[in-house]
Amino acid sequence: MFKKEGFGAKLRQTRKDHKLSQFDFVSQLANSHKEFTGLSQTTLSLWENGKREPSFLRRIAIARFFAEGYEMSEQEKKFVSKTKATEVGARPSFYPVSITDIVITDFVNLSEKQADVVAQGHEHFYKEALTETMAAFPPSHYAVSLLMNENAIVGHYISNNAGIIVSFCFIDNSVAFKMVLDLDGKFSSVVLPTRTTAIASFFQDLHFEPYPTASRVKFYKGSLKDLYNNPFFKDLLNNNADLVRFSKAQKG
Incomplete structure (x- = not known):
């Protein structure tokens, strides 16, 4: 200690x-x-x-x-x-959710129910409609990875072949960790959305660079391998948000 x-x-x-x-x-x-x-x-x-x-x-x-x-x-x-009120967007994982399956499908092939869950999750996470976020990028073929707990969607990410992740949503950090693992096998460099200003600042601290778009959502580009191996990112995924708070507090 x-x-x-x-x-x-x-x-x-x-x-x-x-x-x-x-x-x-x-x-x-x-x-x-x-x-x-x-x-x-x-x-x-x-x-x-x-x-x-x-x-x-x-x-x-x-x-x-x-x-x-x-x-x-x-x-x-x-x-x-004095820093406890800083919003970092984390949700405690008192009862980590088990992932029973990862379903991958084209975005256009989502069922009506799946599309509704994905759209609602994105808007809840990023305070912007999914259609608006996707419109901020050139038209592309997008695949959706749905993380399932039995018949329930507990996380999703939407990506194209270039590693642009237009949506990255999860019910708790244990699911987020599995999503990062899943991404790690597919892309070397990624463009990722961030949920709060504190997390956006933290991404820059971890050497991710801002990726400008017309979206209100902030995006950052960097090496996924470097991010996954970064001890401070692992710390965040393990629900230790103190460093994010203190970094934000120090920057005012």
Whole structure:
């Protein structure tokens, strides 16, 4: 468990436990999150020797990088209490939904009932009609992947052959994780919609670039493999939204 007191010593030991050199650790951090762009081995040495202290956001991020918890001081808890209202669009997965099947069909071949569920899910997620979002892209052949729990649709994504995902909706984060896994086997680079301004900002922090469209929905382009392997994205899929909140709070 990381905490402010003794952070440097804990960081040094954890890095060594993971068999990471200072160079490799600095490089991996910078490639995973823009908060660490420009970080040098000299600065890392100062942190590990207790001669300098990383910011609160960086301390939280480093703990998340190693998939470890962070014990907050009373002062840090006061800061956190002011950021709890940040909307990140996550839904808790108290009872993870099992996926019994993934049905893939052409968008034009959806049944009336399926099309209605997909359209309602998209509008609920993105506050824009699906037809409007799709109209923001050139005409294309779209396939729909329906994630099923028995006869119920619990998630969907709509994609074309170029890796443009015009809709990505899920009932909880356990379903979202399975959708990302399913996408990982199909595309190397993707264009993905984001649900909230906090998540949009977080995508940019993870080195995804804005993809301009006429849609009110924000889209970002990047490597799906890099995203899937990113420790901070994995942390988000595991319902740990603290880093998203703190990043948003730090940016005002």
